[in-house]
Amino acid sequence: MNNQELAQSIVKSLGGENNIASLTNCITRIRINLKSRNNVDLESIKQLDGVLSVIDNETIQIVLGPGKVTKVANAIHENTTIDVGVDDTGDDSEFDIADDTKAAYKAKQTSRFQKLFRHIGNIFVPIIPGLVASGLMLGIANLIMNLANPDAGILDPAILDSSWYQLLQAIGNLLFGALGVFVGINTAREFGGTMVLGGIAGLLINAPVLDDISSLNLFGLNLQVSTGLGGLLGVIVAAYLFAQIEKFVRKRVADSLDLVLTPLITLLAGSIATIVIIQPIAGLLMDGITWFLVDVMLEAGGILGGYVLAATFLPLVTVGMHQGLIPVHLELIDQFGSTTLLPILAMAGGGQVGAAFAIYLKAKDKRLRNTIASSLPVGILGIGEPLIYGVSLPLGRPFITACLGAGFGGAFLSLSSVGAITVGPSGLVLIPLIADNKYLLYFIGLLISYVGGFILTYLFGYKEEMVQKLYGDTPKPQPKKGTPSQSAQQETTHISSPLSGDVRPLSELNDQVFATEAIGKGIAIYPSEGNLYAPVSGTVTTVYPTGHAIGITSDSGIEILMHIGLDTVEIKEKLFELQIAKDETVEKGQLLCTFDIDSIKQKGYDIASPIVITNSGDYENINPINQQHIEAGNILLTVDNNELEPIKGD
Structure with missing residues (x-):
C-alpha cells in the first residue's frame, strides 16, 4: 500500500473527510479530532500496512513513524479539503519547502550578532500590530486634515477642532508616547527579568525630569542628561542590565528579603548605571547609525545609496539582521516624523514579486507554478516569506536577480524622500502609512522594483533545470552491503x-x-x-x-x-x-x-x-x-x- 492509498484508507475509516474536525501531524504520528465517533473503524486502521499503532485518547493518534507521517499527511492534504498543520504550533506542515528553507537559514543563525538581532526581533515583533494600528489611525487623521485644508475645500476646517478628531489623533499617538515602556517590558521578558522593572527602565530613559535637571554632579564630574537620550537602543540595554542585576542579586539575597531588597537594589543600581553610562553611549551609537544610514547612504549616496540599501536588504533578512533596524526606524520617526529608510527597504519585496512573475511565465513544472500562484497575492500585499523561502531562495539565482532588480525601486525613492509614519507592513499595504501624501511616488517605486526583478530574472535568473533543486530527492544513506568477494560478517x-x-x-x-x-x-x-x-x-x-x-x-x-x-x-x-x-x-x-x-x-x-x-x-x-x-x-x-x-x- 503506497502513501496515497494509505491516506485514503485512513480518511475513509475515520468516517470521511467531513467527519474530521482537525488533523495535525508531528514527527511520529497524525492526531485527529473528530466531529462524531459514529462510523469510525479504528480496528481497520490498525490493520493497514504502514500503521504502527493507533491510540484512542481525547484525540485519535495514528502512529506512522518519522518520514512516512509527513508523506501521508501531505497526501491527505492534497486529496481532500482537510487542512493539515503541525501540532498546534500555528505553522504549516513540515513537508512545506518554504518552512524547510526558512528553518534551515534560521538554524544557521548562530553567531553572537545573529542571536542579538533575534533577541531584538523577539522584543519588537509583538509590538508591530499596535504600531501598524496606531499608524493607520494617524494616517486617517492626516487624511482628514488634508481634506479639511481650505485649498482642498472638501471638508469643513472646523472638523479639526472637534473632540472626535482630537480623540482620533490622541489614540494614534498613545503607543508612540509609551513605546519605551513596552520595549522595556518585552526586553525584561526576553532576558528573564521582572517585566515591570523593564517597564521602569523604559520610563527612566524618557523621564521628563531629565530635561529639567539637565546636569548631575557625580564624584566631581558634571554629567549632562536629557530626556530620550539613547532612544530605544538605550531602553533595550537598560532593561537588559536591570534583568542581569536582578538575577545576580536574587541569588545572593535570603528568600525572606527577596521581595523587598531585590527590586530595590535593581532599581537603584540599574538607574544610576543607565543615566551615567548607558544613555550617553547609546546616544552616540544611535546618532552614528542614523548618520550612516541617512546622511551617508541616502543623502550623500543618493541613487547609489538607495540602490544598495534596497538590493542588500533581503540578504540581511535571511540571516536575521533586519530586526536590528526596527529601533532605527522608530528613532527616525521620533526625530523627523517618518522613516525614509523603510519605503526603500520595502522595495526588496517588490523585486521578489517581479522575479516570481518571471519564473511563473518561464517554468514548466506544475508544482512550482502552483507554489508561485498561491504565494504571489500575499507577496504583493507585502508578506514576502512564501516567495522568498518557497521559491527564489531555494532556486538560488532568482534570489540574486530579484535583489538586484529591487535596487532600482530603492534608487528612485532615494530621490523622492518618501517616508513612512510607522513600521511593520511593506508592499501595497504600506501605502496608507506613507507620509506627506507621497502615495503615488511610493507606488511608482514599487512598480519599478517589480519590473526590475522581472526583467533580470526573466533574462538571467531562471533555468528549467533549477526545479530539481527544489523537488529533487536526496538519496538516503544505505547500510553497508557485502561485495561478491566478501564473506558474511557482523558489524x-x-x-x-x-x-x-x-x-x-x-x-x-x-x-x-x-x-x-x-x-x-x-x-x-x-x-x-x-x-x-x-x-x-x-x-x-x-x-x-x-x-x-x-x-x-x-x-x-x-x-x-x-x-x-x-x-x-x-x-x-x-x-x-x-x-x-x-x-x-x-x-x-x-x-x-x-x-x-x-x-x-x-x-x-x-x-x-x-x-x-x-x-x-x-x-x-x-x-x-x-x-x-x-x-x-x-x-x-x-x-x-x-x-x-x-x-x-x-
Whole structure:
C-alpha cells in the first residue's frame, strides 16, 4: 500500500473527510479530532500496512513513524479539503519547502550578532500590530486634515477642532508616547527579568525630569542628561542590565528579603548605571547609525545609496539582521516624523514579486507554478516569506536577480524622500502609512522594483533545470552491503549518548508509542542539562520546526530519532534553539540543539527524552547500556548489523 492509498484508507475509516474536525501531524504520528465517533473503524486502521499503532485518547493518534507521517499527511492534504498543520504550533506542515528553507537559514543563525538581532526581533515583533494600528489611525487623521485644508475645500476646517478628531489623533499617538515602556517590558521578558522593572527602565530613559535637571554632579564630574537620550537602543540595554542585576542579586539575597531588597537594589543600581553610562553611549551609537544610514547612504549616496540599501536588504533578512533596524526606524520617526529608510527597504519585496512573475511565465513544472500562484497575492500585499523561502531562495539565482532588480525601486525613492509614519507592513499595504501624501511616488517605486526583478530574472535568473533543486530527492544513506568477494560478517556500531542525564528503559515512559517500541527500539534519558549532541556522524534527515525532535541517519544507515520531552510539540514558546538544519552533514558530538529544561518542567511537560532507532528491524541486536546515569558522548547503545549474505554477481 503506497502513501496515497494509505491516506485514503485512513480518511475513509475515520468516517470521511467531513467527519474530521482537525488533523495535525508531528514527527511520529497524525492526531485527529473528530466531529462524531459514529462510523469510525479504528480496528481497520490498525490493520493497514504502514500503521504502527493507533491510540484512542481525547484525540485519535495514528502512529506512522518519522518520514512516512509527513508523506501521508501531505497526501491527505492534497486529496481532500482537510487542512493539515503541525501540532498546534500555528505553522504549516513540515513537508512545506518554504518552512524547510526558512528553518534551515534560521538554524544557521548562530553567531553572537545573529542571536542579538533575534533577541531584538523577539522584543519588537509583538509590538508591530499596535504600531501598524496606531499608524493607520494617524494616517486617517492626516487624511482628514488634508481634506479639511481650505485649498482642498472638501471638508469643513472646523472638523479639526472637534473632540472626535482630537480623540482620533490622541489614540494614534498613545503607543508612540509609551513605546519605551513596552520595549522595556518585552526586553525584561526576553532576558528573564521582572517585566515591570523593564517597564521602569523604559520610563527612566524618557523621564521628563531629565530635561529639567539637565546636569548631575557625580564624584566631581558634571554629567549632562536629557530626556530620550539613547532612544530605544538605550531602553533595550537598560532593561537588559536591570534583568542581569536582578538575577545576580536574587541569588545572593535570603528568600525572606527577596521581595523587598531585590527590586530595590535593581532599581537603584540599574538607574544610576543607565543615566551615567548607558544613555550617553547609546546616544552616540544611535546618532552614528542614523548618520550612516541617512546622511551617508541616502543623502550623500543618493541613487547609489538607495540602490544598495534596497538590493542588500533581503540578504540581511535571511540571516536575521533586519530586526536590528526596527529601533532605527522608530528613532527616525521620533526625530523627523517618518522613516525614509523603510519605503526603500520595502522595495526588496517588490523585486521578489517581479522575479516570481518571471519564473511563473518561464517554468514548466506544475508544482512550482502552483507554489508561485498561491504565494504571489500575499507577496504583493507585502508578506514576502512564501516567495522568498518557497521559491527564489531555494532556486538560488532568482534570489540574486530579484535583489538586484529591487535596487532600482530603492534608487528612485532615494530621490523622492518618501517616508513612512510607522513600521511593520511593506508592499501595497504600506501605502496608507506613507507620509506627506507621497502615495503615488511610493507606488511608482514599487512598480519599478517589480519590473526590475522581472526583467533580470526573466533574462538571467531562471533555468528549467533549477526545479530539481527544489523537488529533487536526496538519496538516503544505505547500510553497508557485502561485495561478491566478501564473506558474511557482523558489524557492531556504537551510538553515543546525545544527552547527559539519568537513563531509563522506554517501557517506563508515559507515552504508549515509545513505551511499546512502536517507533523502534532504544532508550530514554531524563536530561540534566539542555544540550543535545549528535550521537553519530551522518546526515540530519528530520528537523521538526519547533526544534523538539531531530532525526539523524548515520553514515552506515542507522536512523536515530531524538525526541526532547513528551508532548513538547505543544509548547508554543521558543524553548528549543536549533543549531543545525535539515540535510546538513554533522559530526559525532556536534551540538544540535539547546533547550530550557526548567521552563519545560514548569509548563508541566515530562522531560523524558526517547532516543530510538527507527529502522530497528534492519539490525539483529540493539542493546542499551546498563547504567543509571550517562554523560553526553559516552556509549549509549550498541547496534549489531544483521549478517549479510554475499551479493551474487549478475
